[in-house]
C-alpha cells in the first residue's frame with residue numbers, strides 16, 4: 751500500500767466558502783484502485799510558503815510515498831502550486847504533466863491552461879492536479895495506469911522491471 755497524502759489548495763475551500771469535492775474525489779479514485787492508503791488530507795489557502803512548508807512536512811516528517819495536490823495550477827494571481835512544488839523537489843518528473851495535458855487536450859483546449867508539475871523529493875512523488883472535480887477525474891485517469899510502476903521504481907532499492915505489462 752502506498753502511503754498517500756491529498757492536499758487541496760483553494761482559498762475558498764480553506765475558508766469554508768465552498769465544499770471541497772476534489773480532495774474526496776481523488777481519495778475515492780485511488781481507493782478504488784486498491785493499493786493506495788490515504789493517510790493525510792488537508793485543505794490549505796493558495797499561499798506559496800504554506801504549501802512549501804506542508805509539502806516538506808509530509809515528506810520529511812511523515813514519509814509519505816505519494817502526495818497529490820489539487821488546485822492552484824492556473825494563471826490567476828494566487829495560483830502558485832507548481833512553483834511551490836518545484837521549489838521542494840530534488841528531481842522533476844515532466845512526463846507526468848506531459849501525459850496529463852496530452853490526454854486532457856483531447857477533451858478540452860483549456861487543458862493547456864494547467865501549469866501542473868510533478869517531481870520527487872527524497873522518496874516521495876509529488877503530483878499537481880488542477881482544481882475542478884472534472885479536471886481532477888480526467889487528469890488522474892490519465893496517469894493512474896503508470897503510477898504504481900513509478901512508485902515501485904522510486905521505493906525499490908534495486909531497479910524495477912519496466913517490462914511488466916501495464917494493468
Ligand SMILES: Nc1ncnc2c1ncn2[C@@H]1O[C@H](COP(=O)(O)OP(=O)(O)OP(=O)(O)O)[C@@H](O)[C@H]1O
Pocket residue numbers: 758759760761762763768769770771772773796820821822824881882883
Ligand atoms: N476543491 C474544489 N472542490 C470543488 N470544486 C472546485 C474545487 N476547486 C475548484 N473547483 C471548481 O473549479 C472552478 C475553478 O477552480 P479555481 O481553482 O479557479 O477556483 P476559484 O474558486 O477561482 O479559487 P479557489 O478555489 O482558489 O478559492 C471553481 O469555480 C469551482 O467550481
Ligand SMILES: Nc1nc2c(c(=O)[nH]1)N[C@H]1C(S)=C(S)[C@@H](COP(=O)(O)O)O[C@H]1N2
Pocket residue numbers: 820821822823824825829853854855857858860861862863864865879880881882884885886888889
Ligand atoms: N482534463 C482537464 N484538464 C483541465 C481542465 C478540465 O476541465 N479538464 N480545466 C482546465 C482549466 S479551465 C484550468 S484554468 C486549469 C488550471 O486549473 P486550476 O487553476 O484549478 O488548477 O486546468 C485545466 N485542466
